[in-house]
Amino acid sequence: xxxxxxxxxxxxxxxxxxxxxxxxxxxxxxxxxxxxxxxxxxxxxxxxxxxxxxxxxxxxxxxxxxxxxxxxxxxxxxxxxxxxxxxxxxxxxxxxxxxxxxxxxxxxxxxxxxxxxxxxxxxxxxxxxxxxxxxxxxxxxxxxxxxxxxxxxxxxxxxxxxxxxxxxxxxxxxxxxxxxxxxxxxxxxxxxxxxxxxxxxxxxxxxxxxxxxxxxxxxxxxxxxxxxxxxxxxxxxxxxxxxxxxxxxxxxxxxxxxxxxxxxxxxxxxxxxxxxxxxxxxxxxxxxxxxxxxxxxxxxxxxxxxxxxxxxxxxxxxxxxxxxxxxxxxxxxxxxxxxxxxxxxxxxxxxxxxxxxxxxxxxxxxxxxxxxxxxxxxxxxxxxxxxxxxxxxxxxxxxxxxxxxxxxxxxxxxxxxxxxxxxxxxxxxxxxxxxxxxxxxxxxxxxxxxxxxxxxxxxxxxxxxxx
Amino acid sequence: xxxxxxxxxxxxxxxxxxxxxxxxxxxxxxxxxxxxxxxxxxxxxxxxxxxxxxxxxxxxxxxxxxxxxxxxxxxxxxxxxxxxxxxxxxxxxxxxxxxxxxxxxxxxxxxxxxxxxxxxxxxxxxxxxxxxxxxxxxxxxxxxxxxxxxxxxxxxxxxxxxxxxxxxxxxxxxxxxxxxxxxxxxxxxxxxxxxxxxxxxxxxxxxxxxxxxxxxxxxxxxxxxxxxxxxxxxxxxxxxxxxxxxxxxxxxxxxxxxxxxxxxxxxxxxxxxxxxxxxxxxxxxxxxxxxxxxxxxxxxxxxxxxxxxxxxxxxxxxxxxxxxxxxxxxxxxxxxxxxxxxxxxxxxxxxxxxxxxxxxxxxxxxxxxxxxxxxxxxxxxxxxxxxxxxxxxxxxxxxxxxxxxxxxxxxxxxxxxxxxxxxxxxxxxxxxxxxxxxxxxxxxxxxxxxxxxxxxxxxxxxxxxxx
Ligand SMILES: Nc1nc2c(ncn2[C@@H]2O[C@H](COP(=O)(O)OP(=O)(O)O)[C@@H](O)[C@H]2O)c(=O)[nH]1
Ligand SMILES: Nc1nc2c(ncn2[C@@H]2O[C@H](COP(=O)(O)OP(=O)(O)O)[C@@H](O)[C@H]2O)c(=O)[nH]1
Numbered sequence: 047x048x049x050x051x052x053x054x055x056x057x058x059x060x061x062x063x064x065x066x067x068x069x070x071x072x073x074x075x076x077x078x079x080x081x082x083x084x085x086x087x088x089x090x091x092x093x094x095x096x097x098x099x100x101x102x103x104x105x106x107x108x109x110x111x112x113x114x115x116x117x118x119x120x121x122x123x124x125x126x127x128x129x130x131x132x133x134x135x136x137x138x139x140x141x142x143x144x145x146x147x148x149x150x151x152x153x154x155x156x157x158x159x160x161x162x163x164x165x166x167x168x169x170x171x172x173x174x175x176x177x178x179x180x181x182x183x184x185x186x187x188x189x190x191x192x193x194x195x196x197x198x199x200x201x202x203x204x205x206x207x208x209x210x211x212x213x214x215x216x217x218x219x220x221x222x223x224x225x226x227x228x229x230x231x232x233x234x235x236x237x238x239x240x241x242x243x244x245x246x247x248x249x250x251x252x253x254x255x256x257x258x259x260x261x262x263x264x265x266x267x268x269x270x271x272x273x274x275x276x277x278x279x280x281x282x283x284x285x286x287x288x289x290x291x292x293x294x295x296x297x298x299x300x301x302x303x304x305x306x307x308x309x310x311x312x313x314x315x316x317x318x319x320x321x322x323x324x325x326x327x328x329x330x331x332x333x334x335x336x337x338x339x340x341x342x343x344x345x346x347x348x349x350x351x352x353x354x355x356x357x358x359x360x361x362x363x364x365x366x367x368x369x370x371x372x373x374x375x376x377x378x379x380x381x382x383x384x385x386x387x388x389x390x391x392x393x394x395x396x397x398x399x400x401x402x403x404x405x406x407x408x409x410x411x412x413x414x415x416x417x418x419x420x421x422x423x424x425x426x427x428x429x430x431x432x433x434x435x436x437x438x439x440x441x442x443x444x445x446x447x448x449x450x451x452x453x454x455x456x457x458x459x460x461x462x463x464x465x466x467x468x469x470x471x472x473x474x475x476x477x478x479x480x481x482x483x484x485x486x487x488x489x490x491x492x493x494x495x496x497x498x499x500x501x502x503x504x505x506x507x508x509x510x511x512x513x
Numbered sequence: 514x515x516x517x518x519x520x521x522x523x524x525x526x527x528x529x530x531x532x533x534x535x536x537x538x539x540x541x542x543x544x545x546x547x548x549x550x551x552x553x554x555x556x557x558x559x560x561x562x563x564x565x566x567x568x569x570x571x572x573x574x575x576x577x578x579x580x581x582x583x584x585x586x587x588x589x590x591x592x593x594x595x596x597x598x599x600x601x602x603x604x605x606x607x608x609x610x611x612x613x614x615x616x617x618x619x620x621x622x623x624x625x626x627x628x629x630x631x632x633x634x635x636x637x638x639x640x641x642x643x644x645x646x647x648x649x650x651x652x653x654x655x656x657x658x659x660x661x662x663x664x665x666x667x668x669x670x671x672x673x674x675x676x677x678x679x680x681x682x683x684x685x686x687x688x689x690x691x692x693x694x695x696x697x698x699x700x701x702x703x704x705x706x707x708x709x710x711x712x713x714x715x716x717x718x719x720x721x722x723x724x725x726x727x728x729x730x731x732x733x734x735x736x737x738x739x740x741x742x743x744x745x746x747x748x749x750x751x752x753x754x755x756x757x758x759x760x761x762x763x764x765x766x767x768x769x770x771x772x773x774x775x776x777x778x779x780x781x782x783x784x785x786x787x788x789x790x791x792x793x794x795x796x797x798x799x800x801x802x803x804x805x806x807x808x809x810x811x812x813x814x815x816x817x818x819x820x821x822x823x824x825x826x827x828x829x830x831x832x833x834x835x836x837x838x839x840x841x842x843x844x845x846x847x848x849x850x851x852x853x854x855x856x857x858x859x860x861x862x863x864x865x866x867x868x869x870x871x872x873x874x875x876x877x878x879x880x881x882x883x884x885x886x887x888x889x890x891x892x893x894x895x896x897x898x899x900x901x902x903x904x905x906x907x908x909x910x911x912x913x914x915x916x917x918x919x920x921x922x923x924x925x926x927x928x929x930x931x932x933x934x935x936x937x938x939x940x941x942x943x944x945x946x947x948x949x950x951x952x953x954x955x956x957x958x959x960x961x962x963x964x965x966x967x968x969x970x971x972x973x974x975x976x977x978x979x980x
Contacts, residue, residue, distance in 0.1 A: 299855075299856055300853060300854070303852070303853055303856065303862070304853055306830070306832070306862045307832070307852070307853075307862050307863060307864035308864055311778040363773070365773070365774070379870075385770070385774070386767060386770055386771055386774075386868065387767070387880070388766075389766055389770065395770070395773045395774050396774060397774035397775055401853065403846075413854070
């Protein structure tokens with residue numbers, strides 16, 4: 047089925063296949079997506095690719111633009127404008143924020159450049175044909191990235207606060223602080239008037255750990271374009287994620303080997319992503335209870351028969367493979383023991399698998415993030431997905447997979463909530479730290495109530511998501 | 514394929530199938546054994562079953578025989594003689610010693626009765642039709658079983674030592690101490706003359722943790738009969754084990770559920786039984802090295818390619834499922850990581866599975882032994898088996914499976930031996946504590962050099978095994 051290896055035109059053809067096997071092989075592991083990219087999105091991407099090739103690292107335009115960085119203000123207009131995504135936070139957060147910044151680049155005709163941080167280049171292939179998306183290692187500001195914060199000079203929020211924006215002159219660069227701890231002035235980024243000022247600046251340096259796409263839909267100047275790009279609104283990350291994030295061959299080896307060895311033969315694959323934000327060492331009983339309760343109530347997994355001593359005999363029993371991802375091994379071990387020790391009430395055969403048990407978050411270890419990415423990807427290959435509230439790790443899996451997950455609601459006071467989980471409205475990620483500001487009226491407003499397609503999230507009452 | 518569910522006549526027909534599903538279902542999970550029981554063995558078993566029915570618990574004969582226990586010596590000859598197997602030691606040891614005592618019962622026309630200990634009745638179905646093999650709970654000596662040792666009154670070795678055997682009179686019972694720590698006088702059990710004396714005693718109480726079958730072949734009076742029973746000499750435990758040991762429905766559920774969920778779809782199943790007798794908490798690096806070295810050198814598992822970053826593409830790659838059993842989870846985790854992180858040089862797909870990780874030997878926990886038995890049984894269902902030197906757990910698996918294992922030689926000084934493993938000569942268990950005595954010449958002798966079919970073991974130089 048070579049016809050859809052470009053995912054309905056989403057992917058550009060002509061890449062070297064060997065150098066990034068996942069790009070065209072993913073179609074062999076996924077069910078075809080029911081969501082097709084719009085022709086407008088496809089042509090926008092092809093245009094972006096040309097822009098990227100024209101302005102990317104090493105081009106004359108790039109060299110010219112680099113020179114502007116030496117001055118405080120620019121004179122005249124350069125050919126290319128850039129947005130630099132700074133590597134920051136956990137893997138899930140990075141993937142979501144990078145997709146957000148890419149969409150922002152599409153909307154503002156900027157060229158996206160990616161700070162590789164510790165391992166972005168080990169994890170992901172180049173997404174654009176013929177020109178790297180990686181910020182060159184000799185970019186003059188790279189060593190300042192770690193220290194960037196609200197107090198940094200040229201931090202846009204700080205400039206707004208000090209009313210230091212000179213509308214006659216244009217800064218050579220601005221730093222946009224869109225990290226979850228940002229302030230009201232930083233959030234002015236989401237106002238149309240501010241976008242007009244920011245739009246002139248050739249270099250934007252962005253540090254964010256958020257999927258801020260939902261709030262872009264609330265900026266009037268972007269609305270039309272977004273509607274054309276995504277007539278199915280809740281497919282933004284689904285398409286952009288599949289367009290941008292192709293695991294490198296090393297990570298793809300982790301994905302495919304695990305898939306073939308443990309999942310491929312099952313009639314149905316269930317993903318369960320367990321992310322516990324409680325302090326203290328798990329596994330926690332209330333989380334185990336929550337997992338069983340959710341999967342059984344929602345009929346994702348069968349109940350077990352603790353009284354009958356023999357397996358129910360079924361002619362050709364259905365085989366379900368459960369893929370559990372978690373930093374702790376306890377949850378999968380518990381589930382595995384349960385389905386080993388007792389027969390299922392339906393006669394179904396349940397195998398439980400967990401790829402890695404890293405014990406704790408080790409964002410600096412290379413193979414650790416490779417395994418984390420492989421697990422996200424494996425979750426995205428399942429038929430039904432259960433995720434944990436608040437976790438961007440799960441958001442990425444659901445988006446890539448085109449899956450509306452069942453969300454395990456966040457336990458409070460070490461007690462499993464009732465109901466244990468609920469079905470998500472859409473497969474879109476949740477924006478955890480949206481602004482609540484009416485730019486015109488200059489007053490607070492509930493941004494989750496303005497339009498029907500931007501709502502509060504299922505797992506975080508103040509978050510925003512596309513539905 | 515109902516035709517061979519009786520395993521070539523080894524099993525009696527007419528049992529209630531529901532009460533012990535494993536008895537007739539095992540044939541669905543095993544390849545047919547290339548070893549057929551001799552017609553003589555089959556008829557001997559049918560005769561034994563009649564004897565057992567006639568003399569078993571609750572019968573008139575049994576009641577009569579019980580009465581004899583009150584006296585020191587018996588007068589006249591009872592209709593039935595008994596051998597009571599006392600529950601003792603780990604599960605593997607128990608299975609092997611019970612099979613040995615059963616063979617002894619066959620050779621001496623005794624009725625075998627089984628002390629259920631903590632859990633024998635939870636683990637095994639009744640093997641004989643229409644009459645229990647379990648020693649009744651009200652057997653008068655049961656509460657003395659735990660304390661039986663070389664110093665016990667009526668311990669045969671002790672009687673020999675004190676020359677207290679009165680050839681004119683016959684004791685009502687004797688205690689046979691055949692535990693690994695037994696002495697030269699206890700070992701007189703293996704002399705023909707002593708067998709003649711012992712043969713008259715109506716009740717024998719045996720405590721043993723040994724597979725003493727090889728030395729029975731060296732007793733001239735048993736030789737002819739054994740040759741007729743087992744023309745293929747190295748099939749004794751294979752046949753007797755399959756005849757006697759049918760897991761209960763609860764344990765069978767553990768076997769079949771695990772098999773279906775994790776092993777059944779593979780093209781080839783490899784069992785690796787890891788038993789480490791070193792003190793200290795594993796996993797040990799030298800044992801991990803030994804496992805990789807053995808499985809790769811013997812071409813049971815492929816090597817991995819640590820340099821190439823992408824999986825070798827093979828049209829229809831072979832899928833091997835590796836079943837690891839061990840008290841520690843480290844060895845299987847190590848193997849699993851290796852085959853996850855790197856592609857195999859052959860393109861084969863390797864899945865690694867470990868049912869339980871109990872951490873340490875917990876012989877008193879019910880489900881623990883149920884899981885241990887299930888694991889032994891699962892190992893016996895593999896196509897190729899790697900076992901650990903000295904472990905009776907592995908011996909049982911190889912015997913039930915009809916498999917000549919690769920034995921991981923015992924490491925010395927925490928160093929992996931070279932070669933790491935070697936192929937066993939036969940599938941028979943090793944007798945760990947055989948006598949070295951020439952009963953006629955009344956002198957020491959190397960009993961491993963007397964006949965070609967009783968030799969020293971591969972994994973224990975002083976042990977004896979049938980080949
Ligand atoms: N391998 C693996 N790593 C995990 C898992 N859950 C969390 N992590 C690690 O913890 C980090 C969590 O950060 P992030 O991906 O941003 O997800 P979030 O914190 O759940 O929103 C990941 O990047 C991983 O390094 C898991 O299930 N498997
Ligand atoms: N479940 C399980 N238990 C084991 C394993 N290895 C040892 N054990 C436990 O330790 C005991 C070891 O005693 P035994 O079966 O006589 O084997 P041996 O000591 O290796 O000869 C077993 O009965 C089990 O209770 C294993 O791989 N799996």
